[in-house]
Amino acid sequence: MNRGDIMDKSVAVYVLSDSIGETGEQVARAAVSQFNPDKYEVRRFPYITDEDQIIEIFEEAKNEKSIIVYTIVIERLKKFIVEMGEVYGIPVVDLMTPVLNALEQVLDYEPKREPGLIRRLDEKYFKKVEAVEFAVKYDDGKDTRGIKRADIVLIGVSRTSKTPLSMYLAHKNFKVANVPLVPEVPVPEELFHKDSRRIFGLIANPFKLNEIRQERLKSLGLSNNANYASIERIKLELEYSKKIMEKLGCTVIDVSNKAVEETAGIVIDYMKKNFGEEIMG
Known part of the structure; x- marks a missing residue:
């Protein structure tokens, strides 16, 4: 033919x-x-x-x-x-x-x-994409409306790994919002209306934070003598953050010597304990 x-x-x-x-x-x-x-x-x-x-x-x-x-x-x-x-x-x-x-x-x-297995895989993939987009949108307290919709809310002072932890949990299909705690900035009211089982407070050793913040300042081309990296300032912020966490009644995790994966494992274990295995989607 x-x-x-x-x-x-x-x-x-x-x-x-x-x-x-x-x-x-x-x-x-x-x-x-x-x-x-x-x-x-x-x-x-x-x-x-x-x-x-x-x-x-x-x-x-x-x-x-x-x-x-x-x-x-x-x-x-x-x-x-x-x-x-x-x-x-x-x-x-x-x-x-x-x-x-x-x-x-x-x-x-x-x-x-x-x-139908491929459809289930596609649904899981799109759920993950949605979670990652959520983590980006509600990173670093940019929009406090995300607190209400989030599966998990991370709070803590600067450089306690809130953002990398948010992204890691997003890849596990959790919608995560993270909120920085700064003494001079009012705590979002939405936090006090959130189920405390979904809030995780991140703290760290002040000297560890001092090292991390100094490196951060160097990477930005700034002097490492700035107040942001001083031990006194860091201790003040940590004390403030612990008071807020106590008031919220949330789970507190010391991330000083933990990899992001390890901290994420702790968070996921708490979520499974409180909300069951189905939360893994």
Whole structure:
């Protein structure tokens, strides 16, 4: 068959899936675009769960030039589609099996063969993206309205790892707002209306903070003799922050010698204890 013959043809591509079928439809459209037929349709049939649905689709497809493309992982339905393809004389294309077989060979264990897993993965991914965007938006007390919506609120003086901890927890699907505690700045009223089990106060050894703040000033090209890095100022801020944390009745974590991952583990353990395993999403 030459190219001119192909250009005069029309075709219907039936996409069958035991999930929503987006992957199959995208592949089908990409393939059809390589032929540019005069007329074509891609018809998606999601949530295929039994043989009767498949028979109905083949009955429709037999009346026109068509192919069946499927992304079905349930073995029984896959075999039935192949059988129906032979009965009706319609080409069928299995998009999933070659990839599953290759992965099984490399990993040396069988796939789950559960429909809809990619959708669950996508939902988890978008939840994570949403959490990261939330952490950026409500970082460093920029907008105190985030306190009400947050799963977790971190409070503490400057350089107690609030921001990196917020981002780490966001990648665990938690919406986190963090609020700096500064003696000269009023504490947001929203904190006093928040469930104290969701608030975590971060403190640190004053000498450790002194080192961190001096390095911060150097990185900004500023003198490390600034009041911001003085031991007296740091002690004053820490005392102030501890009073606020006591007033809020929140959990207090000393981050002096802890990696962000370790602090995050403590926070997550408290959240599981107070709100159950389902909080991990």
